[in-house]
Amino acid sequence: MSTLTREETESLIQEVLEVYPEKAKKDRAKHLAVNDQSIEQSKKCITSNRKSQPGVMTIRGCAYAGSRGVVWGPVKDMIHISHGPVGCGQYSRGGRRNYYVGATGVNTFAEINFTSDFQEKDIVFGGDKKLAKIMQEIEQLFPLHKGISVQSECPIGLIGDDIEAVSKKAAKEMNKVVVPVRCEGFRGVSQSLGHHIANDAIRDWVLSNRDGQHFESTPYDVTIIGDYNIGGDAWASRIFLEEMGLRVIAQWSGDGTIAEMENTPKAKLNLLHCYRSMNYISRHMEEKYGIPWMEYNFFGPTKIEESLRRIAAFFDDSIKEKCEAVIAKYKPMMQAVIDKYKPRLQGKKVMLYVGGLRPRHVIGAYEDLGMEVVGTGYEFAHGDDYDRTIKEMGNATLLYDDVTGFELEEFVKRIKPDLVGSGIKEKYIFQKMGIPFRQMHSWDYSGPYHGYDGFAIFARDMDMTLNNPCWGKQTPPWKKSADADEVKAAA
Amino acid sequence: MANIMIRKTAEGGLSFYLPKRDLEDNIVSIEFDQADKWGGELKLANGGTYYVDPMDAPPKLPISVRAKRVDAPE
Numbered sequence: 095m096s097t098l099t100r101e102e103t104e105s106l107i108q109e110v111l112e113v114y115p116e117k118a119k120k121d122r123a124k125h126l127a128v129n130d131q132s133i134e135q136s137k138k139c140i141t142s143n144r145k146s147q148p149g150v151m152t153i154r155g156c157a158y159a160g161s162r163g164v165v166w167g168p169v170k171d172m173i174h175i176s177h178g179p180v181g182c183g184q185y186s187r188g189g190r191r192n193y194y195v196g197a198t199g200v201n202t203f204a205e206i207n208f209t210s211d212f213q214e215k216d217i218v219f220g221g222d223k224k225l226a227k228i229m230q231e232i233e234q235l236f237p238l239h240k241g242i243s244v245q246s247e248c249p250i251g252l253i254g255d256d257i258e259a260v261s262k263k264a265a266k267e268m269n270k271v272v273v274p275v276r277c278e279g280f281r282g283v284s285q286s287l288g289h290h291i292a293n294d295a296i297r298d299w300v301l302s303n304r305d306g307q308h309f310e311s312t313p314y315d316v317t318i319i320g321d322y323n324i325g326g327d328a329w330a331s332r333i334f335l336e337e338m339g340l341r342v343i344a345q346w347s348g349d350g351t352i353a354e355m356e357n358t359p360k361a362k363l364n365l366l367h368c369y370r371s372m373n374y375i376s377r378h379m380e381e382k383y384g385i386p387w388m389e390y391n392f393f394g395p396t397k398i399e400e401s402l403r404r405i406a407a408f409f410d411d412s413i414k415e416k417c418e419a420v421i422a423k424y425k426p427m428m429q430a431v432i433d434k435y436k437p438r439l440q441g442k443k444v445m446l447y448v449g450g451l452r453p454r455h456v457i458g459a460y461e462d463l464g465m466e467v468v469g470t471g472y473e474f475a476h477g478d479d480y481d482r483t484i485k486e487m488g489n490a491t492l493l494y495d496d497v498t499g500f501e502l503e504e505f506v507k508r509i510k511p512d513l514v515g516s517g518i519k520e521k522y523i524f525q526k527m528g529i530p531f532r533q534m535h536s537w538d539y540s541g542p543y544h545g546y547d548g549f550a551i552f553a554r555d556m557d558m559t560l561n562n563p564c565w566g567k568q569t570p571p572w573k574k575s576a577d578a579d580e581v582k583a584a585a
Numbered sequence: 586m587a588n589i590m591i592r593k594t595a596e597g598g599l600s601f602y603l604p605k606r607d608l609e610d611n612i613v614s615i616e617f618d619q620a621d622k623w624g625g626e627l628k629l630a631n632g633g634t635y636y637v638d639p640m641d642a643p644p645k646l647p648i649s650v651r652a653k654r655v656d657a658p659e
């Protein structure tokens with residue numbers, strides 16, 4: 095395990111790029127960079143949010159996935175119709191383990207796949223009639239639903255269906271919210287545009303629904319925006335915000351409801367967890383309703399304390415006092431976690447490749463455990479994400495944007511990290527290479543990782559993975575002795 | 586012409602956000618910042634310059650406005 099110098103990292107990038115044809119090489123070179131903390135604007139060193147090269151394997155999703163799977167999907171009391179052929183919806187129904195409370199199929203629906211199951215005739219003659227009929231059926235079969243969203247798959251945009259008109263009509267008939275979302279998969283270069291389209295739909299069809307209505311507010315009303323409650327993340331965050339004396343009036347979209355979304359404009363402060371997927375709506379609310387927003391980071395005690403103090407600074411002294419009390423209360427518990435795991439994890443190197451906010455946000459949690467992140471990258475980040483990342487990462491560490499399967503494997507082979515944190519598609523490759531791996535999209539069926547409670551679980555999981563005895567048993571015994579003999583012979 | 590958003594930063598300065606190009610940057614200078622005139626040329630920290638039609642009074646921030654690119658690096 096060695097730390098690479100700037101020159102070594104640069105030459106590593108060049109070597110890896112060597113296999114590509116000239117044009118692809120030129121393009122990919124722009125997406126790979128050696129971190130330099132002195133750079134203010136990431137644009138100068140790394141390009142992002144561009145179309146992937148044809149012919150390489152990348153790990154991105156489509157705009158529909160960004161809207162249906164990420165932003166809208168977890169809103170639990172609405173029914174999200176995957177409008178189009180049946181396949182797209184299959185992998186986007188609660189697969190990220192967005193936990194919620196409720197009776198699935200009665201008053202909550204996040205795990206069920208609702209689809210209009212397009213057939214050839216729907217493509218030829220249009221699917222608007224079918225959509226209207228589905229909505230009637232939903233109303234009869236699931237009367238306790240609070241609204242419907244129509245998530246367009248690719249064909250809808252191609253055949254030019256008027257889902258807005260159908261939605262408006264159905265909304266009037268049912269007297270419930272019906273949101274048409276134009277998130278066809280072909281829009282944009284990755285799921286990122288789907289987030290944006292979903293945000294715009296929330297802006298246009300949801301946020302202003304309760305404008306002018308009375309709301310019993312307190313000076314301490316906040317919202318949690320962009321926490322998808324994976325493995326219970328949002329709950330683990332909410333618990334100590336409430337201890338601090340704040341009132342969480344809405345939580346999006348993990349374990350969220352349409353009523354909470356409609357009430358969001360009544361908040362005093364929007365707390366933004368995933369900047370990438372929900373900054374659009376936060377900016378909108380700041381402009382229209384004058385609600386300030388703040389990005390926070392609840393991974394690991396150091397960042398939690400930092401964030402809590404910044405949150406408290408928006409409020410009066412009573413909150414500031416309680417904030418200090420909360421920090422003091424959890425300090426010994428967190429120290430116990432660190433005392434237990436740090437000696438087992440100290441000095442280990444980690445490479446990450448995830449989406450959203452994690453490639454930068456979890457760095458603090460690893461550092462709290464004495465570990466170091468030596469490479470990080472995003473699937474679908476934009477320039478503003480890298481702006482925020484450069485400062486978090488050490489100098490001369492590796493940054494990779496929209497990395498291809500080949501590049502990531504090569505980087506890992508050369509840098510030899512002790513742990514790789516990435517998605518499910520990468521998991522088995524690296525495990526077969528004998529490298530400990532954590533699936534950092536949905537916490538490898540574990541979690542929560544946010545907040546104080548989450549950190550204890552995070553530390554345990556990292557230890558469990560890294561110090562698992564199986565990694566010492568990669569070579570079968572008969573080969574081992576041969577290796578040992580060779581070493582002897584060489585010596 | 587592009588839609589941009591200008592908001593106050595936590596440090597009290599102004600920040601510039603161009604959603605189309607994910608450009609978020611600090612505004613280092615604004616041509617007119619008086620009680621009766623606000624806007625004009627905005628100079629960004631990255632060296633770029635944008636122009637917004639001057640308004641009669643400083644607006645409530647954040648605000649979305651149309652801006653013209655006068656000069657941008659790269």
Ligand code: SF4
Nearest residue numbers: 156158182247248279
């Ligand atoms: S790209 Fe289109 S067809 Fe493919 S999953 Fe996305 S919406 Fe469905």
